[in-house]
Amino acid sequence: EIVMTQSPATLSVSPGERATLSCRASQSVSSNLAWYQQKPGQAPRLLIYGASTRATGIPARFSGSGSGTEFTLTISSLQSEDFAVYYCQQYNNWPLVFGQGTKLEIK
Amino acid sequence: QVQLVESGGGVVQPGGSLRLSCAASGFTFSSYGMHWVRQAPGKGLEWVAFIRYDGSNKYYADSVKGRFTISRDNSKNTLYLQMNSLRAEDTAVYYCAKDGPGGADAFDIWGQGTMVTVSS
Numbered sequence: 001e002i003v004m005t006q007s008p009a010t011l012s013v014s015p016g017e018r019a020t021l022s023c024r025a026s027q028s029v030s031s032n033l034a035w036y037q038q039k040p041g042q043a044p045r046l047l048i049y050g051a052s053t054r055a056t057g058i059p060a061r062f063s064g065s066g067s068g069t070e071f072t073l074t075i076s077s078l079q080s081e082d083f084a085v086y087y088c089q090q091y092n093n094w095p096l097v098f099g100q101g102t103k104l105e106i107k
Numbered sequence: 108q109v110q111l112v113e114s115g116g117g118v119v120q121p122g123g124s125l126r127l128s129c130a131a132s133g134f135t136f137s138s139y140g141m142h143w144v145r146q147a148p149g150k151g152l153e154w155v156a157f158i159r160y161d162g163s164n165k166y167y168a169d170s171v172k173g174r175f176t177i178s179r180d181n182s183k184n185t186l187y188l189q190m191n192s193l194r195a196e197d198t199a200v201y202y203c204a205k206d207g208p209g210g211a212d213a214f215d216i217w218g219q220g221t222m223v224t225v226s227s
Contacts, residue, residue: 043218
């Protein structure tokens with residue numbers, strides 16, 4: 001089973017600043033990597049799939065990069081609504097696996 | 108609009124059974140693979156099971172293999188999860204989710220979730 005490791009566990013950033021979240025896979029997942037945002041009491045929302053393709057309706061301030069084992073989610077200028085928990089997920093192999101999440105909090 | 112609505116959650120004793128349902132609307136249900144994903148209280152996301160659009164292929168997480176069964180009824184636009192031999196560690200919110208764009212096993216539509224509590 002592939003292990004997905006996200007860092008940091010918690011990231012404190014001020015509104016308007018850039019946030020960079022990392023996700024590492026224990027073996028190559030090619031570009032079969034997705035990112036999700038989850039707010040308290042809500043279902044997750046797909047942000048990025050294929051490592052770098054924004055899902056429908058996702059603002060351009062969200063961008064994904066990477067391939068193989070190293071991936072990054074960048075939020076270029078944080079808005080108040082962006083403070084949430086973010087998960088990466090690989091879908092290159094069964095079983096599908098999520099990272100443990102990064103909590104993005106207001107500094 | 109595109110929507111998934113789960114039902115069937117509740118409180119069940121260890122060793123008991125429960126069947127979850129997920130009603131789909133707003134898209135061609137029979138054309139997409141579907142998943143169940145769960146989230147224990149205060150914890151992260153865990154993928155549980157997948158079924159191909161026509162029901163011909165199924166995959167399970169090791170933690171539920173042999174106890175849970177995923178199925179679908181394309182005539183009713185409904186996804187199911189039969190959960191047997193339930194354990195305390197199965198306590199979670201259970202979400203159904205639709206396969207993503209181009210058949211990617213990313214989840215682009217999620218339901219609101221249904222809570223399953225396994226407790227005596």
